[in-house]
Amino acid sequence: MTNKQLYIRLLGYSRPYLWRIVLSMIFSLVVAGSDVAYINLIEPLVDNIIAAGNHDLVYLVPVVIIGLAISKGVGRYLQEYYIKTAGQLVIQDLRNDLFTKIMHLSMAFHVRQSSGQLTSKVLNDVGVLQKSAADALVDGLRESFTLVGLVALAFYKDWRMAAVAFTVLPFCVIPASQLGRKIKINTRRSLGRIGFLTGTLQESFSGIKVVKAFGREETQIQQFKDENKLYYRFLKKAIKYTSLTAPAVEILAALGGAGVVWYGVNRVLSGDMTQGQLFSIVAAIMMMFTPVKRLTKVSNMIQQSIGAAEGVFNLLDEPLDVVDKPDAIAMPRVRGDIAFEHIAFSYGDEPILTDVSFHASPGEVIALVGPSGAGKSTAVGLVARFYDPQQGSVRIDGYDIRDISLDSLKKNLAFVDQETFLFNGSIKDNIRYGMLDADDQAVVEAARQAYADEFIAKLPQGYDTSIGDRGVRLSGGQRQRLCVARALLKDAPILILDEATSALDTESEAMVQKALVNLMENRTTLVIAHRLSTIMHADRIVVLDQGRVAEVGSHQELLELGGLYRNLYDMQFREA
Numbered sequence: 001m002t003n004k005q006l007y008i009r010l011l012g013y014s015r016p017y018l019w020r021i022v023l024s025m026i027f028s029l030v031v032a033g034s035d036v037a038y039i040n041l042i043e044p045l046v047d048n049i050i051a052a053g054n055h056d057l058v059y060l061v062p063v064v065i066i067g068l069a070i071s072k073g074v075g076r077y078l079q080e081y082y083i084k085t086a087g088q089l090v091i092q093d094l095r096n097d098l099f100t101k102i103m104h105l106s107m108a109f110h111v112r113q114s115s116g117q118l119t120s121k122v123l124n125d126v127g128v129l130q131k132s133a134a135d136a137l138v139d140g141l142r143e144s145f146t147l148v149g150l151v152a153l154a155f156y157k158d159w160r161m162a163a164v165a166f167t168v169l170p171f172c173v174i175p176a177s178q179l180g181r182k183i184k185i186n187t188r189r190s191l192g193r194i195g196f197l198t199g200t201l202q203e204s205f206s207g208i209k210v211v212k213a214f215g216r217e218e219t220q221i222q223q224f225k226d227e228n229k230l231y232y233r234f235l236k237k238a239i240k241y242t243s244l245t246a247p248a249v250e251i252l253a254a255l256g257g258a259g260v261v262w263y264g265v266n267r268v269l270s271g272d273m274t275q276g277q278l279f280s281i282v283a284a285i286m287m288m289f290t291p292v293k294r295l296t297k298v299s300n301m302i303q304q305s306i307g308a309a310e311g312v313f314n315l316l317d318e319p320l321d322v323v324d325k326p327d328a329i330a331m332p333r334v335r336g337d338i339a340f341e342h343i344a345f346s347y348g349d350e351p352i353l354t355d356v357s358f359h360a361s362p363g364e365v366i367a368l369v370g371p372s373g374a375g376k377s378t379a380v381g382l383v384a385r386f387y388d389p390q391q392g393s394v395r396i397d398g399y400d401i402r403d404i405s406l407d408s409l410k411k412n413l414a415f416v417d418q419e420t421f422l423f424n425g426s427i428k429d430n431i432r433y434g435m436l437d438a439d440d441q442a443v444v445e446a447a448r449q450a451y452a453d454e455f456i457a458k459l460p461q462g463y464d465t466s467i468g469d470r471g472v473r474l475s476g477g478q479r480q481r482l483c484v485a486r487a488l489l490k491d492a493p494i495l496i497l498d499e500a501t502s503a504l505d506t507e508s509e510a511m512v513q514k515a516l517v518n519l520m521e522n523r524t525t526l527v528i529a530h531r532l533s534t535i536m537h538a539d540r541i542v543v544l545d546q547g548r549v550a551e552v553g554s555h556q557e558l559l560e561l562g563g564l565y566r567n568l569y570d571m572q573f574r575e576a
C-alpha cells in the first residue's frame with residue numbers, strides 16, 4: 001500500500017465526522033487570524049503610536065492584546081475539542097472494524113496468529129495511530145493556517161525580504177522528509193515488537209501454573225526483558241529521528257532569519273524602510289518558523305501514524321475465506337443428514353485429508369477412530385466450517401454447506417471438545433451462550449440433563465455464580481458438564497463431540513459420559529472418542545489413517561476384519 005492510499009483510507013474513516021473537522025478548521029482560522037493580527041498591529045503600534053507619540057491611542061494597546069488573546073484562546077479550545085473528538089471517533093470505528101474483521105476471519109487465520117499479536121494490533125497499533133493522528137490533526141490544521149497567513153502577510157509587507165527568508169525553506173523540507181521515512185519504518189518495527197511483548201505477557205499469565213511447576217519464572221522474566229530491550233531498540237531509533245528533525249530545521253531556519261535581519265537592518269539604515277516595517281516583517285518571519293517547526297513535527301507524527309496504519313489496514317484487508325455466498329440459503333432446522341464427499345484438505349502444502357467420504361443419516365451416531373494425527377479433528381472441523389476443503393464437499397441434508405448461510409449452519413450445530421472454555425460471567429449466561437433467548441427454566445432443565453444441576457445448586461449464588469477468570473473454580477468435569485448443558489440447551493440437530501471426555505479423570509468422565517448420552521439422543525452425532533462404550537454403540541465406525549478412510553463398519557464387523565481397528569482395539573480398548 002502506498003502512503004497515498006493509506007491517507008485516502010484514513011480520510012475515508014473521517015467522513016462521518018466531517019462537520020467536527022469543518023468546525024475545527026473554522027476555529028483554526030480564528031487562532032491563525034489572531035496570530036496574524038498581532039503581527040499586523042506591530043507596524044501601526046511602532047510607527048503611529050510610539051514614534052508619533054500619540055497618547056490618546058495608548059489605551060488601545062492592552063485592549064487589543066487581551067481581546068486577541070481571548071479570541072485565540074477560545075478558538076484554540078474549540079479547535080482542539082472538535083478535532084480530538086473527531087479523531088477518537090475515527091479510532092473507535094477503526095478498532096471496531098478491526099475486531100469485527102478478526103472475529104470473522106476463519107480458523108485458518110487464527111491458528112497462524114498469536115493472540116498476543118492480535119491483541120496488540122487492536123490496542124497498541126490503533127493507539128499509536130490515535131495519538132499521532134490526533135496530534136497531527138490538531139497542530140497540522142492550526143499551524144498550516146497560521147503559516148499561510150504569516151507568509152501572505154510577509155509577502156504583502158515586503159516581498160523581497162520574504163523571498164530571502166524563503167530561500168532556506170526547501171532545504172528544511174529535504175531532511176524532514178528523509179527523517180520521516182525512517183520514523184515510519186521504526187514505528188512499524190517497534191509496534192511489531194510490542195506485539196511480541198504482549199504475546200510473552202499473555203503466555204506467561206495464562207500459563208502461570210506451568211511456569212511455576214517447572215520453576216521457569218526467571219526464563220520468562222528474561223524473555224520479557226529481552227523483548228522489552230528489542231522494543232526499546234526500535235523505539236530509540238524512532239526517538240532519535242523525531243528529535244533530530246526540529247533542531248535540523250531550526251538551524252536551517254536561523255540561516256534564513258539571519259539573512260533577513262541583516263538585509264532589513266541595512267535597508268532601515270539607508271532609509272528605504274521604517275523601523276516599524278522592519279519589526280513587523282521580522283516578527284512575521286520569525287513567527288513563521290514556529291509553524292514550520294511544528295509542521296515538520298506534524299509530518300513526523302503523520303509518518304508514525306502511517307507506520308501504524310499500514311499494519312492495521314493490512315489486517316483489515318486480510319481476505320475472508322469462510323464467508324456467506326451472496327445467495328446463501330438459510331436453513332431453519334436441518335434433518336441432520338451429513339455426507340462427506342471426496343474431501344481433500346490441507347492446512348498448507350502437506351495433504352491432511354485425502355478422498356474422505358462417509359455418510360450419516362439423521363439420528364445416527366458415527367464414531368471417528370484412528371491414530372493421533374490421523375485427521376479426525378480436522379474432519380469434524382470441516383462440518384463447522386472452521387475451514388473449507390480444497391476438494392469435495394460436506395453436505396447437510398443434501399446441501400453443500402458452503403451454500404448454506406453461516407448463521408443457519410451454526411444454529412444447527414452443537415460442538416463439544418476437550419477445551420472446556422467458559423466465559424467470564426454467570427453460570428446461567430454460560431449455559432445460554434448458544435441460545436440467548438432461552439428462559440431460566442430451560443437453562444435449569446439443560447443443566448439437569450447434563451448432570452450439572454446438583455453441583456450448581458451448591459454454589460454460593462447458584463445459577464448466578466460468576467465463573468471464568470474472576471469467579472469460582474470448577475473442576476474439569478464440572479466445566480465439561482456446563483459445556484454439555486450449553487450444547488443441550490442449544491438443541492441442535494447435529495452434534496459434534498471431539499474427545500469431549502479425554503481430559504477428565506475416570507469418575508468425572510463417567511458423569512460427563514452419562515450427560516453425553518442424553519445429549520446424543522435424537523441427533524446426528526459425529527463423535528471422536530477414546531471410550532470403547534461410545535464407539536461400540538455407534539451406528540458406524542469410520543477408521544481414519546493418515547487422512548484416508550481405511551475402514552468403515554460396525555464394531556463387530558471391524559473386529560472381524562482384523563485391520564487397523566483391530567490393532568487400535570487391542571492396544572487401547574481391551575482393558576476397558
Ligand SMILES: Nc1ncnc2c1ncn2[C@@H]1O[C@H](COP(=O)(O)OP(=O)(O)O)[C@@H](O)[C@H]1O
Pocket residue numbers: 111347348352370371372373374375376377378379
Ligand atoms: N492448524 C494446523 N495447521 C497445520 N497443521 C495442522 C493444524 N492442525 C492440525 N494439523 C495437522 O493435521 C494433522 C491432523 O491433525 P488432527 O486433525 O488434529 O488429527 P487427530 O484429531 O486425528 O489427532 C496432524 O498431522 C496435525 O499435525
Ligand SMILES: [Mg+2]
Pocket residue numbers: 376377378
Ligand atoms: Mg484431535
